[in-house]
Amino acid sequence: MEKNKSRRSFLKNISLASASALALSGCTLKELEKFFQKNFRTLSEEEKKELIAELEAEYKEKYQKDFHVSDKAAIDGTLFGYALDVSRCIGCRRCVYACVEENNQSREPQIHWIQVLQMDKERGIDFAHSDVHYDPETVPEEGHFYLPVQCQQCRTPQCTTVCPVKATWQEPDGIVVVDYNWCIGCRYCMAACPYGARHFNWAKPEIPEEEINTETHYLGNRPRMKGVVEKCTFCIQRVRAGKYPSCVEICPVGARKFGNLLDPDSEIRYILDNKRVLVLKEELNTQPKFYYFFGV
Amino acid sequence: MNFIYFIKGSIRLIFKGSKTYYAWLLFLLILIVWGGLGYANQLRDGLITTHMRDSVSWAFYIGNFTFLVGVAAAAIMLVIPAYIYNWKPIKEIVIFGELLAVCAVIMCIAFIVVDIGNPLRFWHMLPVLGTMNFPYSMLSWDFFFLLAYLIINFVVVSHLLYSIFYKKEYRKKMVLTIVFISIPMAVGIHTVTAFLYNALPARPFWNSALLAPRFLASAFCSGPAILLILFQILRKMTHFEIKDEAIWRIAELMVYAMFIYLFFTIAELFKEFYSGTQHLLYWKYLLFGIGENKEIVPYSWLSISLGCLAFILFLIPKTRKNFVTLNIGAVAIYASVYVEKGIALIIPGFTPDVLGQIYVYTPSMTEIRTAAMIFSLGSLLFTFVVKIAIAIIFENYSIDSISFQKRGMNIQPET
Ligand code: SF4
Ligand code: SF4
Numbered sequence: 001m002e003k004n005k006s007r008r009s010f011l012k013n014i015s016l017a018s019a020s021a022l023a024l025s026g027c028t029l030k031e032l033e034k035f036f037q038k039n040f041r042t043l044s045e046e047e048k049k050e051l052i053a054e055l056e057a058e059y060k061e062k063y064q065k066d067f068h069v070s071d072k073a074a075i076d077g078t079l080f081g082y083a084l085d086v087s088r089c090i091g092c093r094r095c096v097y098a099c100v101e102e103n104n105q106s107r108e109p110q111i112h113w114i115q116v117l118q119m120d121k122e123r124g125i126d127f128a129h130s131d132v133h134y135d136p137e138t139v140p141e142e143g144h145f146y147l148p149v150q151c152q153q154c155r156t157p158q159c160t161t162v163c164p165v166k167a168t169w170q171e172p173d174g175i176v177v178v179d180y181n182w183c184i185g186c187r188y189c190m191a192a193c194p195y196g197a198r199h200f201n202w203a204k205p206e207i208p209e210e211e212i213n214t215e216t217h218y219l220g221n222r223p224r225m226k227g228v229v230e231k232c233t234f235c236i237q238r239v240r241a242g243k244y245p246s247c248v249e250i251c252p253v254g255a256r257k258f259g260n261l262l263d264p265d266s267e268i269r270y271i272l273d274n275k276r277v278l279v280l281k282e283e284l285n286t287q288p289k290f291y292y293f294f295g296v
Numbered sequence: 297m298n299f300i301y302f303i304k305g306s307i308r309l310i311f312k313g314s315k316t317y318y319a320w321l322l323f324l325l326i327l328i329v330w331g332g333l334g335y336a337n338q339l340r341d342g343l344i345t346t347h348m349r350d351s352v353s354w355a356f357y358i359g360n361f362t363f364l365v366g367v368a369a370a371a372i373m374l375v376i377p378a379y380i381y382n383w384k385p386i387k388e389i390v391i392f393g394e395l396l397a398v399c400a401v402i403m404c405i406a407f408i409v410v411d412i413g414n415p416l417r418f419w420h421m422l423p424v425l426g427t428m429n430f431p432y433s434m435l436s437w438d439f440f441f442l443l444a445y446l447i448i449n450f451v452v453v454s455h456l457l458y459s460i461f462y463k464k465e466y467r468k469k470m471v472l473t474i475v476f477i478s479i480p481m482a483v484g485i486h487t488v489t490a491f492l493y494n495a496l497p498a499r500p501f502w503n504s505a506l507l508a509p510r511f512l513a514s515a516f517c518s519g520p521a522i523l524l525i526l527f528q529i530l531r532k533m534t535h536f537e538i539k540d541e542a543i544w545r546i547a548e549l550m551v552y553a554m555f556i557y558l559f560f561t562i563a564e565l566f567k568e569f570y571s572g573t574q575h576l577l578y579w580k581y582l583l584f585g586i587g588e589n590k591e592i593v594p595y596s597w598l599s600i601s602l603g604c605l606a607f608i609l610f611l612i613p614k615t616r617k618n619f620v621t622l623n624i625g626a627v628a629i630y631a632s633v634y635v636e637k638g639i640a641l642i643i644p645g646f647t648p649d650v651l652g653q654i655y656v657y658t659p660s661m662t663e664i665r666t667a668a669m670i671f672s673l674g675s676l677l678f679t680f681v682v683k684i685a686i687a688i689i690f691e692n693y694s695i696d697s698i699s700f701q702k703r704g705m706n707i708q709p710e711t
Contacts, residue, residue: 196350
């Protein structure tokens with residue numbers, strides 16, 4: 001009660017711009033409730049249930065489909081890791097589009113969580129001379145190799161440190177997630193991420209009704225709103241249900257490997273033990289759980 | 297009751313003035329409406345109306361914010377020389393400096409509000425109510441320093457004006473203490489703002505220990521420029537007495553600041569160009585462009601040439617002591633630092649982006665209009681408070697004059 005009161009008086013004092021924006025958006029009771037919703041991590045189990053029911057109803061109304069929004073927590077004893085075989089990748093960008101569809105990324109304006117960089121063989125990994133907009137008839141192109149980059153799921157992520165409101169954090173299974181209902185859209189995390197892995201909803205995200213994926217996770221691929229940041233979550237909705245990320249499944253040359261770093265028999269451990277791996281920008285001490293290796 | 301009379305009296309005051317004054321108000325009003333309509337588009341459609349994108353995710357707004365933090369900081373730091381050299385109107389210098397600081401901080405906060413994607417969620421940044429990420433996030437530090445600075449300055453300046461208004465002695469000890477606290481705070485807000493950018497290993501352009509010192513030096517160049525001009529106007533129109541020597545001294549101090557800034561920048565440039573690592577790319581983009589992408593180059597050279605012009609005008613005693621050239625210099629340095637902070641500081645931090653891609657950014661019309669809205673709202677606020685302050689300090693606008701009005705107009709019996 002006490003808290004509620006102070007919140008109400010805070011509402012009075014809120015800056016003119018916000019207040020008028022509130023008036024503009026037509027302040028119904030439901031929206032007021034939404035306005036006061038708390039950070040996901042401070043919600044009780046019951047509050048989470050309520051919130052998820054509300055979200056499912058809201059999405060149904062919007063997309064005319066039944067949604068499932070999971071809030072499945074991390075499974076004990078898992079720490080997810082990823083490895084990408086640079087020598088196999090042919091730069092076809094199928095992972096990019098599989099990711100867009102699986103994770104309900106906005107089609108207009110376009111958001112891609114995976115960026116595939118075309119590099120000169122002669123220069124090695126050299127971002128300054130790379131190109132994301134390559135567009136030949138067929139890939140791979142002579143003299144080039146390809147380096148897909150997505151969230152590197154850093155062990156010491158810069159993006160979560162700088163967030164002024166704790167809207168983004170690392171889960172116990174190592175996945176860095178964003179609470180879209182809490183993010184204020186300041187984009188500090190985008191300035192801090194050394195891999196360009198965070199993307200902003202500059203406008204209201206548009207996804208055709210028939211292409212929407214209804215199997216979602218609260219911290220992952222549920223539909224987002226205008227003005228919040230989003231990023232790769234290793235397909236949290238899939239991997240916590242025992243499936244592979246979409247990009248791993250789609251890759252036509254099997255360049256993408258995924259698994260539990262804590263499981264000695266996993267494929268990812270096999271690669272770490274038997275191949276020589278590297279991480280991007282190791283000098284920044286971000287300690288990614290996303291590795292690159294040369295399989296052949 | 298008295299307070300209501302004070303408000304009424306002040307409202308009457310701010311709408312009374314010469315033709316030029318009205319023209320000035322009208323000009324600001326037009327800008328506010330024009331800018332406000334642009335901002336309305338942004339509220340409706342989102343930040344897509346700006347030219348910021350994932351590659352360049354911060355730009356003109358945060359640059360303006362940074363510039364205004366500098367203005368707010370420098371306005372107070374002018375108290376130091378006023379105190380040391382014992383300029384006579386020190387109280388007035390404190391008052392006008394603090395008024396400028398208060399307005400500048402309000403504009404800073406406005407620039408954060410327009411820059412974030414969800415302004416309604418601003419309260420998430422507060423402690424207790426929200427989940428402030430203190431002490432890890434520099435942005436929450438910055439926000440709190442600014443808020444504290446705003447409150448401190450507001451308290452001092454309103455106390456001073458209030459005492460003069462009521463013809464009471466102001467509490468000298470308290471005021472002096474707070475002013476002396478606010479001086480390191482002024483250094484603090486600008487340092488913390490520099491730290492906002494400074495410690496991001498992802499952005500080599502900002503990742504230099506010289507960033508905070510350069511910030512402070514540039515603030516010392518631009519901040520006093522506004523007061524320099526304001527003091528001359530006040531001197532012409534009121535009983536405000538400030539000697540030519542004091543004004544020249546301010547200009548002289550600005551030259552030192554410019555020199556220090558120049559030195560720091562040259563040190564930075566030497567390191568970058570001589571070592572010639574990949575980090576050179578950002579400076580190259582700023583100064584010469586990369587390949588076909590030269591859109592930002594005119595901005596940086598505009599800033600450089602205006603800065604040099606001001607430096608020369610202020611350095612040569614003859615032009616420093618000539619009020620025409622002095623004022624040209626003041627405007628030039630103000631504009632130079634504005635472009636430097638607004639564009640030249642932020643954009644190369646993001647171009648090329650972390651994956652080496654180049655997205656060419658220049659401010660969109662919406663961004664310019666929104667900035668115009670905030671600047672003109674800020675100027676309007678500053679005009680009003682300065683007008684009231686002038687009346688209180690110089691024109692005998694006091695408790696007596698409003699009680700006289702009370703009697704004269706026979707409004708209400710005393711309660
Ligand atoms: S790659 Fe970027 S977004 Fe992903 S965890 Fe690291 S810093 Fe955060
Ligand atoms: S944009 Fe959102 S997630 Fe990123 S730092 Fe700001 S509030 Fe945090």
